[in-house]
Amino acid sequence: MKIAILGSGGWGLALACTLSRLGHEVTVWSAFKDELDSIRRTGELRAKLPGVQIPRTVKLTEDICCCENKDIIVVGIPTKFVRDVCNQAREHISPSSIIVSCSKGLEEGSLKRMSEVIGEVFPENTVVVLTGPSHAEELGRGIPTAVVVASSDRDAAMLIQRTFSDNVLRLYVNSDVIGCEIGGAIKNVIALCCGVLEGLGLGDNSRAALITRGLSEITRLGVAMGGTADTFCGLAGIGDLIVTCTSMHSRNFRAGILIGQGTDPEEAVRIVGTVEGYGCAAATLELSRRYGVDMPITREINGILFLGRSPKDAISALMGRPYRSE
Ligand SMILES: NC(=O)c1ccc[n+]([C@@H]2O[C@H](COP(=O)([O-])OP(=O)(O)OC[C@H]3O[C@@H](n4cnc5c(N)ncnc54)[C@H](O)[C@@H]3O)[C@@H](O)[C@H]2O)c1
Incomplete structure (x- = not known):
């Protein structure tokens, strides 16, 4: 699969390591060149994932056009900035891309859940919520982790389950999007x-x-x-x-x-x-x-x-x- 991850923080990078190990073509986008340069220089993001080597196969970019022609877009941005980043990416994401929301929180003011915010920006895309007990620091080190994927489109949730799972990360499917997001937030x-x-x-x-x-x-x-x-x-x-x-x-x-x-x-x-x-x-x-x-x-x-x-x-x-x- 071709996968773009928005956000090069702890969670975006921990997922990038997992997905790259699984053989997917992974690109990580960040708005912050410094953050990416530091990973390019040292091979890791010391401040957030010390000791976790980011595979060379993971592409790093500041260019939001990286969202073009991707099967899956993973949103790994703090809640506060999700709408803004999605708006920046909007014209580059095809309606056939599945969007995986990893951000845990509610939009201040509107009180919307993140899948609602993402769904407003991308009304034609299928959104899958990925949530559950998962410290990036541990997944990045290969510590067994189990999470949930929830979507109103069960086939899409099952596709994400198959695409992201290995013997380190195990995903369970749940159809209760509201409950999963409220629990995570x-x-x-x-x-x-x-x-x-x-x-x-x-x-x-x-x-x-x-x-x-x-x-x-x-x-x-x-x-x-x-x-x-x-x-x-x-x-x-x-x-x-x-x-x-x-x-x-x-x-x-x-x-x-x-x-x-x-x-x-x-x-x-x-x-x-x-x-x-x-x-x-x-x-x-x-x-x-x-x-x-x-x-x-x-x-x-x-x-x-x-x-x-x-x-x-x-x-x-x-x-x-x-x-x-x-
Ligand atoms: N860290 C974890 O263990 C973990 C696990 C599961 C889910 N999550 C969720 O994933 C999301 C990201 O978490 P994180 O720990 O990786 O966060 P983080 O604070 O490390 O930031 C993630 C990245 O978002 C981007 N970003 C930050 N501010 C931005 C801005 N103003 N504009 C554009 N991009 C910006 C940057 O690339 C940054 O590295 C959160 O909503 C969190 O709840 C985190």
Whole structure:
């Protein structure tokens, strides 16, 4: 297959390594020449994937025309820039190319899921969502990883499954696009909160409670939006939540730790870099209001991030809520 990957960050490059190993013709595009020059010079992207050699067979380019004549286009761009990059690529992508969305988040303002944003820019293309528990740093090192591909077009999802799978990366097909995307986006919000607990020096009991109650509120919202409850028990739900809420590879978790230790939230995001849970927290709160779903953890993390609420007060508020059944 001929595959273009938009974004030469950790995830775009980890997938490029996998797809190149599988014998596909892979081109990686970035808007940033410096980023590509550094890979050209050293054969790796030290800042994001240290120790992972990018195969010489992977072509690197700053020219968006690379999207022409491709079977598959992979979008590996942080949520914030997806619409802009897709607009840049629009005239170069044929309607027959399958677009694989890897970006986990919601568009600020419109509250749209990434497959909706991509579908608006490319109304004629089939979009497949790829999500699940997957740190680029681990996939890049060949550590076994399982993810989900979801699409309203099952044949397209199965084609991506066949094209991307090997004994390192295993893909499962799911038809619940909404559930898969909501799981992937909102786990970052819960991971930020888990980081705050860690930064405050709290323990495993607190983290387990937060992950479990976090899953409960993600599921309530996802189902209200039209997703399927079962999806949240799978890789796109609890799977991604576990990996993001427990690992120092997660930028959301790391930003949360800094906030719990007293760093101003904006400063924490500046230090860590791409922290998609930050923008997604506000979008999730708006969605919870739109769908009439109570999301206490999301509400409290929004208080911490945007209203100057102290992490300790937020935890007290969560623990002091009226008694209820599970
Ligand atoms: N890193 C992971 O482990 C991982 C795993 C699964 C999914 N994802 C998702 O994939 C997406 C990309 O993640 P990442 O970790 O590779 O991100 P990243 O922060 O490393 O950035 C990815 C790339 O996007 C491009 N980019 C950044 N800002 C841009 C801009 N303003 N205009 C144009 N291009 C820009 C650059 O090429 C950059 O290298 C995210 O939405 C993330 O949720 C990441």
